[in-house]
Amino acid sequence: MCDRDGERHQGDEIAELAAATDRLRRRSRVGAPVALRDDLIRLRRVIDRIELEFSSVAGAFSATEEEEWQGCLSPTHWMRLECGMTAVAAANAIAVGSHADGLAETIAAVEEGKLGFAHLALMAGTARAFQESPTATPFDEQPLLDQAMSHPLSRFRVDCAHARHAHDVQAFQAEQLRDVEYRTLDVRTHEGGAFFIKGFLDAVGGATLCAALDPLARRAGTDDDRPRARRYADALVELAGHRLDAGQLPRVGGQRPHLQVTASIETLVGATGAPAGMLDRAGPISTPTVQRLACDASVTRVLLGPDSAVVDVGRARRLPSGPTRRALHARHGGCEWPGCDRPTSWTAAHHVEHWAHGGATDLSNLVLVCHRHHWLVHEGGWKLLRGEDGQMMSVAPVPVVRWHSRAPDPTART
Secondary structure (H helix, E strand, O other): OHHHHHHHHHHHHHHHHHHHHHHHHOOOOOOOHHHHHHHHHHHHHHHHHHHHHHHHHHHHHHOOOHHHHOOOOOHHHHHHHHOOOOHHHHHHHHHHHHOHHHHHHHHHHHHOOOOOHHHHHHHHHHHHHHHHOOOOOOOOHHHHHHHHHHOOHHHHHHHHHHHHHHHOHHHHHHHHHHHHHOOEEEEEEOHHHOEEEEEEOOHHHHHHHHHHHHHHOOOOOOOOOOOHHHHHHHHHHHHHHHHHHHOOOOOEOOEOOOOOEEOOHHHHHOOOOOOOEEEOOOEEEOHHHHHHHHHOOOEOOEEEOOOOOEEEEOOOEOOOOHHHHHHHHHHHOOOOOOOOOOOHHHEEEEEOOOHHHOOOOOHHHEEEEEHHHHHHHHOOOOEEEEEEOOEEOOOOOOOEEEEEOOOOOOOOOO
């Protein structure tokens, strides 16, 4: 009877908390910024104390094996399904509740509002690592608590990692090896040929990727208003394109990996009513994209008869030729877009007047541009105008970038 009364009393307390929360939710939130700021701090402290209680219950629940009777693989699995939590949040709650006896000072700091629950969760994870280590060295919370009181969460995460490494190097290495095994990159095609990318990288793998993307994701001049996520995505595409252009990837079916576009001559010249081009693995692409990809590419002529049978296949040719490309590299020294610092090895030869419109593939009609600015010229609606002695030779809608056939003046590139 007492146990049942106790359960009923506990349930009543949770019901009272829920009712108080409902009343709080109905209150007015109109107030001065200072009042809103204070409310946020007070609410966070209350939530941290509720998280403490939740963790206490989670720790007790994890010791009951009740999840097996519910058909779940673990307490974390059950909490993820029934409490609507992430696996990380559920594991943190169980860790705090299960190691509360060794975290008395840290828990007291959370109760007093001196420390947040997130710091406590990191501390509990470290205590769990100490307990599971073969060395079985007792966990002393005080050194880490001193750091937690003065370090923000991001830095305290590093503090805990150092503590785990100092305690057991092999166990720490095992964590990192596990993350390597968990590496994944899921690439799926969406409607219209777009791609979704989702993945996970270990610490070294992620740092390697960021080190490669960071220099490519910098803002390309004062007119570059792309958000950071967009710049990172563009950098990833540019990095992949550069590796394809370098021709150093392993061959597939006897050929170097490449983008393959199939398009009619009507599409290339931008004729009205022309069908879209077809990009292998992506599907239909627009005329400006076809023109950009064909601007500096190997081209194979395929003639079809009335019944769509292949009549003739011409030889592939590289645009431009090797000597022309070397001359371009010597003349320009990098991307010709004002303010761009991409070197010649990261550029493509752009036809000022596209070869599909009769433009010649020679030095007088070619200019080097990087991946982003080549995209801006074709799909982005910008124009490159060829000038001589500062005089305009043609007119195009603004924004306009003027290119001069003579060697660039370093002082004028800014």
